Amino acid sequence: MNDxxxxxxxxRTATLDQALWVPLGVALALFAVLxxxxxxxxxxxxxxxxxxxxGTGLLLAPxxxxxAFQTGVKEVRKPAIGLAVAFLLAAIGIRYVADLAAELFTxxxxxxxxxxxxxxxxxxxxxxxxxxxxxxxxxxxxxxxELVIAKLTAPLQLIASRIGASLIEWRHIPVMLNGNVIRIPxxxxxxxxxxxxxxxxTALVNLGVLLGAMLLAKPWSRISLLVLAVPMAILIxxxxxxxxxxxxxxxxxxxxxxxxxxxxxxxxxxxxxASLGAVASVLLYIEGRQAARGKAPVQDVDHG
Amino acid sequence: MAELTRFVPAVILAAGLGLLGLTHDQVRPTPVRPIAxxxxxxxxxxxxxxxxxxxxxxxxGMDEYVNRVFLRDTNYVFSLYxxxxxxQTQGKSIHSPRNCxxxxxxxxxxxxxxxxxxxxxxxxxxxxxxxxxxxxAYAAVYYWYQGRGRIESNEYTVKYNxxxxxxxxxxxxxxxxxxxxxxxxRGDRSQEVIRREITRADSIATSLAPRLAREVxxxxxxxxxx
Numbered sequence: 001m002n003d004x005x006x007x008x009x010x011x012r013t014a015t016l017d018q019a020l021w022v023p024l025g026v027a028l029a030l031f032a033v034l035x036x037x038x039x040x041x042x043x044x045x046x047x048x049x050x051x052x053x054x055g056t057g058l059l060l061a062p063x064x065x066x067x068a069f070q071t072g073v074k075e076v077r078k079p080a081i082g083l084a085v086a087f088l089l090a091a092i093g094i095r096y097v098a099d100l101a102a103e104l105f106t107x108x109x110x111x112x113x114x115x116x117x118x119x120x121x122x123x124x125x126x127x128x129x130x131x132x133x134x135x136x137x138x139x140x141x142x143x144x145x146e147l148v149i150a151k152l153t154a155p156l157q158l159i160a161s162r163i164g165a166s167l168i169e170w171r172h173i174p175v176m177l178n179g180n181v182i183r184i185p186x187x188x189x190x191x192x193x194x195x196x197x198x199x200x201x202t203a204l205v206n207l208g209v210l211l212g213a214m215l216l217a218k219p220w221s222r223i224s225l226l227v228l229a230v231p232m233a234i235l236i237x238x239x240x241x242x243x244x245x246x247x248x249x250x251x252x253x254x255x256x257x258x259x260x261x262x263x264x265x266x267x268x269x270x271x272x273x274a275s276l277g278a279v280a281s282v283l284l285y286i287e288g289r290q291a292a293r294g295k296a297p298v299q300d301v302d303h304g
Numbered sequence: 305m306a307e308l309t310r311f312v313p314a315v316i317l318a319a320g321l322g323l324l325g326l327t328h329d330q331v332r333p334t335p336v337r338p339i340a341x342x343x344x345x346x347x348x349x350x351x352x353x354x355x356x357x358x359x360x361x362x363x364x365g366m367d368e369y370v371n372r373v374f375l376r377d378t379n380y381v382f383s384l385y386x387x388x389x390x391x392q393t394q395g396k397s398i399h400s401p402r403n404c405x406x407x408x409x410x411x412x413x414x415x416x417x418x419x420x421x422x423x424x425x426x427x428x429x430x431x432x433x434x435x436x437x438x439x440x441a442y443a444a445v446y447y448w449y450q451g452r453g454r455i456e457s458n459e460y461t462v463k464y465n466x467x468x469x470x471x472x473x474x475x476x477x478x479x480x481x482x483x484x485x486x487x488x489x490r491g492d493r494s495q496e497v498i499r500r501e502i503t504r505a506d507s508i509a510t511s512l513a514p515r516l517a518r519e520v521x522x523x524x525x526x527x528x529x530x
Contacts, residue, residue: 023310030317034324041394081312088313092320099324100470102397103463114317121313147459150402154412178495179413181437188493190437192411 024122031118034095035111042108045143053149053199056206057141063210064137071130078124087117105145112138133213140206149198156196156234163238164191168245175245182241187248189241189256197237200269204229204276211280218290221283228279233272240268330474332390333525339368339388339479342519346512349374349381365389365396366480382485382508386520392466392476400459401447401482402434410436410443417457418506420448420513424521427454428461431513435487435502442487442498444505446513450520451478453527473528481520483509 046057091114098107112135119128128135144152157180165177168184176183180191208229212222243264247255254260345351354371356364366387373383389398402412414435423429431448448455449462452469456462462478470476485508487501 019307020310023314026311027313027317030314030321034317034320037394085312085316088316092316092323095320096323097467097471099394100330100476101463101467102392102394102476103467104394106467107394117316118313146400147402147463150400154415180411181413188440190411 020122024118027118027122031114034092035114037099038095038104038107038111041104042111042142046141053202054143056203057143060137060141060206064134064141067137067213068131068134071134073123074126074130078126079122080120080125083125084117084121087113087120091117103145105142105148108142109139112142133209136209136213137206140202140209144202153196153198156198156201156237157191159234160195160197160237160241161191163235164241164245167239167242171242171246173245173249182245184245184249187245187253187256189245189248191241195237195241197233197240200237200272201230201233203269204233204272207273207276208280211276215280215284216287218287221287225276225280225283229276232275232279236268236272236275240265243268330391330393330470330476333475333477334390335368335388335523336525337523339386339523340370342370342386342523343372343384343512343516346374349376350378351375354383364399366398380486382483382512384516385482385484386479388477388479388524390477392478398449398478398480401445401480402432402459410438413437413442414502418446418510418513420455420517421510422514423455423517425450425453425455425527427456427465428458429455429517430457431509432457433506433509440489440491440493442489442501444485444487444502444509445482446485446509447480447482448517449478450481450517451524455517455521469528475528477525479520479524481516483512483516485509 042057045051045054046061048054091110094106094110094113098104098110116128116135119131161177161180161182165175165182168175168182174185182189182191205226208226212225216222216225244256244261247260247264252260255264340353352373352375354373356369356371361369364387367390368388369386371383371385374381387398389396392398412434416433417428417430418433420429420431431446434445436443436445448457449459450456452465452473452475454465456465466476466478485505487498487505489497489501
């Protein structure tokens with residue numbers, strides 16, 4: 001399958017007005033100096049393997065640049081000067097305040113806003129829209145603030161615990177749920193923060209964006225894929241909790257920790273990825289059917 | 305596009321660099337009274353000072369702190385930590401106990417927000433409460449952020465105020481105030497015993513918090529004017 005079939009935009013190159021080379025070069029140099037610290041801190045987080053939550057950036061960022069390269073520069077250049085200035089001023093303001101308050105997420109987001117400002121000035125709105133996917137991927141590559149992670153983790157832990165306990169009950173194993181502690185005969189299973197499923201949820205959302213951009217063409221199908229990725233991740237994580245309890249009860253208490261638990265986690269992760277791929281395929285099929293229906297010749301109807 | 309207007313983005317970015325140069329001119333107010341003097345005695349309790357080792361201090365980044373255990377008949381009843389930061393910047397800022405405490409096997413199982421009665425200053429004047437569990441052991445943690453005239457429990461509001469005050473007054477000094485109360489379940493993990501112990505911990509925290517907030521307020525620099 002070639003890139004065109006995958007929905008990847010075909011590379012188009014346009015020549016930038018030579019008079020803009022020097023202003024662009026100067027602006028890029030200043031941008032690099034201004035954002036050297038946020039960029040360094042971002043790469044440092046991506047490569048901090050003690051915190052695997054941030055590591056997806058190592059995959060997403062190169063992909064973003066590759067997609068930007070593949071898309072290339074549009075031929076029609078109509079700079080959006082007012083919007084560009086607004087973006088650049090906003091980026092500077094956020095960069096300044098976020099630095100003062102040591103707020104990493106907004107500091108990093110300001111880098112994207114600044115980049116968008118430069119694109120708007122030198123290439124125009126159409127170029128920014130053409131590079132939506134690289135921008136979305138770079139946005140996803142920015143680790144969520146700890147506060148947001150903490151806020152999301154607790155409810156996800158409880159949901160996963162509830163789903164797990166319901167499935168255990170369904171299999172006629174006596175179970176008592178106390179917050180995120182699942183009690184089965186002889187064992188207390190603690191659904192820890194790491195089991196909240198947030199990591200698999202973010203991974204599935206990232207994959208949903210990639211699959212949506214590469215395979216699907218319609219906004220509704222791309223959004224559907226993203227929306228479906230959320231309950232899928234939650235349900236599969238709940239099933240993982242059930243599987244752990246099932247194995248602990250029937251096989252060995254060691255299934256609740258260590259190598260077996262990790263392997264089981266990876267297995268569920270692969271299943272989640274495959275499931276999302278399957279959903280994307282169904283959406284692709286529906287899109288195909290709709291396209292075929294749209295192209296079908298109008299049948300003569302005999303009203304006779 | 306006129307020759308010079310092409311350089312507008314470069315001019316804006318250069319202005320941004322200039323603005324960043326001002327970041328280092330932040331005010332770094334020191335406490336009015338030593339942080340170690342906060343809640344130095346509580347009637348009916350013996351106290352024991354705990355040192356934070358140098359590597360943990362470097363990671364936490366606080367400029368002054370008090371870390372004190374309160375004992376009754378040699379039994380650990382509760383502990384107090386107040387960490388004060390004269391200024392906050394990248395690599396030197398208050399870490400939320402919500403993210404730091406659940407290390408070493410401790411996991412939050414319950415959370416709530418409790419009011420601090422007759423607390424001084426402005427802000428929500430609430431404290432966060434977390435019940436943590438670790439292999440059958442439980443502890444209640446109560447904490448809030450205090451500084452620049454505010455007492456705040458909501459960490460988003462804390463961040464917003466930090467950015468606002470940094471931009472308006474060049475001030476980011478703040479203290480994290482934290483009480484930890486172990487729940488004495490004696491191995492009994494029944495709901496009844498845990499609930500009873502949480503109620504006891506709440507009672508200790510809510511009775512101490514107003515005095516603690518006032519003493520912290522008296523030790524910290526006055527709120528910025530304007």
